[in-house]
Amino acid sequence: AQTVTQSQPEMSVQEAETVTLSCTYDTSENNYYLFWYKQPPSRQMILVIRQEAYKQQNATENRFSVNFQKAAKSFSLKISDSQLGDTAMYFCAFMKLGPGNQFYFGTGTSLTVIP
Amino acid sequence: GAVVSQHPSRVICKSGTSVKIECRSLDFQATTMFWYRQFPKQSLMLMATSNEGSKATYEQGVEKDKFLINHASLTLSTLTVTSAHPEDSSFYICSAPWGGMNTEAFFGQGTRLTVV
Numbered sequence: 203a204q205t206v207t208q209s210q211p212e213m214s215v216q217e218a219e220t221v222t223l224s225c226t227y228d229t230s231e232n233n234y235y236l237f238w239y240k241q242p243p244s245r246q247m248i249l250v251i252r253q254e255a256y257k258q259q260n261a262t263e264n265r266f267s268v269n270f271q272k273a274a275k276s277f278s279l280k281i282s283d284s285q286l287g288d289t290a291m292y293f294c295a296f297m298k299l300g301p302g303n304q305f306y307f308g309t310g311t312s313l314t315v316i317p
Numbered sequence: 318g319a320v321v322s323q324h325p326s327r328v329i330c331k332s333g334t335s336v337k338i339e340c341r342s343l344d345f346q347a348t349t350m351f352w353y354r355q356f357p358k359q360s361l362m363l364m365a366t367s368n369e370g371s372k373a374t375y376e377q378g379v380e381k382d383k384f385l386i387n388h389a390s391l392t393l394s395t396l397t398v399t400s401a402h403p404e405d406s407s408f409y410i411c412s413a414p415w416g417g418m419n420t421e422a423f424f425g426q427g428t429r430l431t432v433v
Contacts, residue, residue: 291358
């Protein structure tokens with residue numbers, strides 16, 4: 203079974219500062235994908251960034267980057283130059299390749315950007 | 318990009334009645350869709366996997382007879398909450414995999430169900 207753990211239920215950051223959200227996962231799979239999703243107050247799930255497990259290079263997407271440590275099964279999200287619109291719940295998710303490509307979500311981190 | 322539309326966004330129903338929630342992939346075909354339930358300030362809990370043309374696969378602990386899932390076409394999956402009770406009140410979200418090897422997922426806007 204796959205488990206995803208987010209150990210920070212709530213975090214806050216000053217506008218324009220940098221914040222890192224933690225995520226660890228447990229799996230015996232070798233081929234999988236990892237994701238960070240953002241859920242703002244509208245409740246719409248929005249993809250922030252994706253990482254293929256077979257790639258050693260950390261994914262980046264504008265102000266968002268990840269630190270993927272496969273051996274340690276760690277997948278943290280760094281948000282640079284935080285903006286007020288970044289305030290949201292952030293979910294780390296694991297997807298193994300296979301029938302249906304099922305997602306497993308962490309418990310979420312509520313991030314508040316303080317003006 | 319790919320869009321998944323979920324309807325209705327909000328619904329209030331009386332105890333004992335049934336409610337149907339629709340999930341549509343608007344510009345792509347989805348042989349599989351996922352239904353999640355999300356309690357306030359909690360994560361998404363997978364309820365079932367909807368399979369086009371065959372029976373849905375339910376997660377352990379989810380009542381098949383209460384949460385009926387139908388995936389009659391490649392663009393539409395429905396979740397019917399039967400004989401709804403106040404404890405069924407929740408936020409329900411669908412998603413559909415997309416992309417090469419289905420390695421991405423697009424989510425519907427969610428449905429807030431309130432049973433009174």
